[in-house]
Structure formats: structure tokens, C-alpha cells
Amino acid sequence: MIAFDYVRPNSAKAAVDAITKDASAQFIAGGSNLVDLMKHGVVAPQKLVDISRLPLNSIEQSGNNIRIGALCLNSEVAEHALIKEKLPLLAQALNAGASPQIRNMATVGGNMLQRTRCTYFYDLAMPCNKRQPGSGCGALKGYNRMHAIFGASNSCIAVHPSDMCVALAALDATVIVAGSKGERKISFVDFHRLPGDTPEKDTHLQKGELITAVEIPVNDGFAKHSLYTKVRDRASYAFALVSVAAALDLQNNTIQHVRLAAGGVAHKPWRLMAAEKYLKGKSPTESNFKAAAEAAMSAAKGYGYNDFKLTLLPNTIIHTLKTIAGV
Missing domain, CATH: 3.30.390.50 (CO dehydrogenase flavoprotein, C-terminal domain)
Known part of the structure; x- marks a missing residue:
């Protein structure tokens, strides 16, 4: 793993400022996906901006919406009484994902931003347009048992690996993000991208934007x-x-x-x-x-x-x- 700088800002604004100033910087919270990618050499950020201690870990209901902070752990959300009562579909999806150890580290925001588990993406010896744009897609004519049947392109047929995100898409969630221009909201079904000609872009987040929460409407x-x-x-x-x-x-x-x-x-x-x-x-x-x-x-x-x-x-x-x- 390459050497990298490390900073721990004490506010969401400071975190946004830190990552905006460095093109190679990335946010890190639980690190359950990013650290793996760094170990495999898939990504090599020169700076990590640690957001794990920002106050973004509350779960609360306001009116007809439940707001979940981006730094809530997957295990905390799955076992929270309000989620189990009002959003059992989300609790079920979270409990179906990964292992208990990973759920105890992984955050809601990180889960949303995790990268594909396509074997060609992780294998540096193989072509992958997500990892190296323009190199080709090894899965198209390779071993593609785990791959997409909807929305794929000639550039990429990888799938998104999250269970939690499937439930959030079904539940009409909204993503709340903070950036240098202030806060904005993104419908969850529009948050992630299809591969098209730019499969290296997983979401519609802009550079420097930080996920702060997701909001989910309640339907009894x-x-x-x-x-x-x-x-x-x-x-x-x-x-x-x-x-x-x-x-x-x-x-x-x-x-x-x-x-x-x-x-x-x-x-x-x-x-x-x-x-x-x-x-x-x-x-x-x-x-x-x-x-x-x-x-x-x-x-x-x-x-x-x-x-x-x-x-x-x-x-x-x-x-x-x-x-x-x-x-």
C-alpha cells in the first residue's frame, strides 16, 4: 500500500473543504471497502479524510420521514427499534449483507458508495473500464456469472453489490449531501449511475460532496x-x-x-x-x-x-x- 496523508476534520464543512482542495483525496469512515481497494492496488488516494467522528449518526423520525445519519453503522440501523417497526424491509436487507463483523464497521454512507465486486475490477492484470477507462471489459466475453442483466453497456456489465441500497431504492429514499455550494437532495433511484460510456463513475455525487443522511418516507x-x-x-x-x-x-x-x-x-x-x-x-x-x-x-x-x-x-x-x- 502506498503512503498517504491523513486528516481528521471536526465538522462536515471542514471535511468538504479538505477533500475539495485535493483531487486525489477520499473520505474514509468504517473503511470496510476502501481499505480493501487500497490493499489490492485498485485505488491509491494520496490523502484520506477521516469523517468517522463527525456527528452524523442519529436515527430519528420527523413527521412522515425517518432520517438516518450517514455514519450510522449498518448493525445499529438494522437493530434500531424505529427501523424494525417502521422500515422492516431495510432491517432485513441490512441483516442479509456481509458478516456481523463487517456490519459492525460499515456505515450507511459507505455502503452506498461501495464499489463493484467484479473479479475483473479487482484483478489488475485484467482489462476493466471501471478501474482503467478505455482498457476494455474483461467480463463481457469472460466469466460473467455474477454480472448484470439490466442497464449494462459495451463498456461494463458489473453489478452494484449492496443489499441495503436495494431496500432504499424500493422505499423511495432521498440522499442528503453537503458540498461547497450547500446542501442538496438526490432521489435514491437517481443517486447511482448506469455504466454507459463512463463506468468509472458510480454515482451522481459531485467532487467534494459528502453524504450526511438518508431520508425515508414511512408507509404503515x-x-x-x-x-x-x-x-x-x-x-x-x-x-x-x-x-x-x-x-x-x-x-x-x-x-x-x-x-x-x-x-x-x-x-x-x-x-x-x-x-x-x-x-x-x-x-x-x-x-x-x-x-x-x-x-x-x-x-x-x-x-x-x-x-x-x-x-x-x-x-x-x-x-x-x-x-x-x-x-
């Missing part, structure tokens, strides 16, 4: 009928082959509102809006769930080794919705 119906399903190769400490975050607001045997998102299938958490549109106003039946899953897959494309996801994902959508609705 979703709290009663929600489920996170993660399909993986082993029961723990494995990334999703596919995952589904689903929430239904059921009234009088009718789906009043529905939220669906998938993980392990795209460069960003993938909101299944076509399926949501189909289900709204319909009854929670197996036939409707199958039709919704079919609608969700209209733009899907396999790349060889990951063709099984074209069957696995719709089956997981159907299973998740049937479990929630008790069908």
Missing part, C-alpha cells in the same frame, strides 16, 4: 407487508446472485401501492417500475404476480454464464410477492 402498509429475499451461493457472507426488495400496501384485497427493486442485476439498485405499474390496483394473486414478473423482465439480457438470472429473478419476484401476500 409497507411496514406490514414487506420482504427482502436474497438468493446466493451460500447462506452467509456472500453477494447476491439476485435479490428482491418488495413492499405492498394492501387494502380490501387490493394492492393500493407497491414497491419493487432488485439487486445483483445492474450497475445500480434496479427499480422494477414496470412490475409496480402492472400490480397497482390489482388483487394479490399468483397470476398477477407472474404477469408482473414478466413485465419486469422485458429489458433483461444475459451474457452467457449469467443467463440463469433470466429465470431466477422472475421466480424470486413471484416467490417474494406470494410470501408477503400469503398466497
Whole structure:
């Protein structure tokens, strides 16, 4: 690992100022992903700006929104009484991710910013446009079992690895960021980017912006009928082959509102809006769930080794919705 400078600012403004002045500087909090990337030589920041002691670790409800500080630990959020009561889908997704040891270190903001686990991204001997723009994508014609079936490009077919972010996409979260020009809000579904011709850019954050919190609207119906399903190769400490975050607001045997998102299938958490549109106003039946899953897959494309996801994902959508609705 290369030598680097280290600073620990005492305010969000000081943190933003510190990183804005140095093009190679990066924020570090729990370090559960960034330190790995540095050890592998994938990134080599010349300065680390430690934000771990900033006062950004509260969880509170204000009106119809729950605000979660960016430095809250994944384990703290998953076990918080307010989250378990009002946002059980988020708690389930967090508990499905990584190991207890990593959840005790990883922060909400860091989880959102983690990089892909594509093996070509981590292997410095292989071409990867995310790591070295213009070098090519080794996964396109390589071993791409874990890779995207939605929103990919000829430049990159990597997937976003987070479980938490799939739930946040489904729950219509909003990201709060602070920068040199002040605070701004970003809809969670717009926070991460698709690869296009610039797969090295994971999010729409601007240089120097710091995630300070996420806000999530409360829906009592979703709290009663929600489920996170993660399909993986082993029961723990494995990334999703596919995952589904689903929430239904059921009234009088009718789906009043529905939220669906998938993980392990795209460069960003993938909101299944076509399926949501189909289900709204319909009854929670197996036939409707199958039709919704079919609608969700209209733009899907396999790349060889990951063709099984074209069957696995719709089956997981159907299973998740049937479990929630008790069908």
C-alpha cells in the first residue's frame, strides 16, 4: 500500500473543504471497502479524510420521514427499534449483507458508495473500464456469472453489490449531501449511475460532496407487508446472485401501492417500475404476480454464464410477492 496523508476534520464543512482542495483525496469512515481497494492496488488516494467522528449518526423520525445519519453503522440501523417497526424491509436487507463483523464497521454512507465486486475490477492484470477507462471489459466475453442483466453497456456489465441500497431504492429514499455550494437532495433511484460510456463513475455525487443522511418516507402498509429475499451461493457472507426488495400496501384485497427493486442485476439498485405499474390496483394473486414478473423482465439480457438470472429473478419476484401476500 502506498503512503498517504491523513486528516481528521471536526465538522462536515471542514471535511468538504479538505477533500475539495485535493483531487486525489477520499473520505474514509468504517473503511470496510476502501481499505480493501487500497490493499489490492485498485485505488491509491494520496490523502484520506477521516469523517468517522463527525456527528452524523442519529436515527430519528420527523413527521412522515425517518432520517438516518450517514455514519450510522449498518448493525445499529438494522437493530434500531424505529427501523424494525417502521422500515422492516431495510432491517432485513441490512441483516442479509456481509458478516456481523463487517456490519459492525460499515456505515450507511459507505455502503452506498461501495464499489463493484467484479473479479475483473479487482484483478489488475485484467482489462476493466471501471478501474482503467478505455482498457476494455474483461467480463463481457469472460466469466460473467455474477454480472448484470439490466442497464449494462459495451463498456461494463458489473453489478452494484449492496443489499441495503436495494431496500432504499424500493422505499423511495432521498440522499442528503453537503458540498461547497450547500446542501442538496438526490432521489435514491437517481443517486447511482448506469455504466454507459463512463463506468468509472458510480454515482451522481459531485467532487467534494459528502453524504450526511438518508431520508425515508414511512408507509404503515409497507411496514406490514414487506420482504427482502436474497438468493446466493451460500447462506452467509456472500453477494447476491439476485435479490428482491418488495413492499405492498394492501387494502380490501387490493394492492393500493407497491414497491419493487432488485439487486445483483445492474450497475445500480434496479427499480422494477414496470412490475409496480402492472400490480397497482390489482388483487394479490399468483397470476398477477407472474404477469408482473414478466413485465419486469422485458429489458433483461444475459451474457452467457449469467443467463440463469433470466429465470431466477422472475421466480424470486413471484416467490417474494406470494410470501408477503400469503398466497
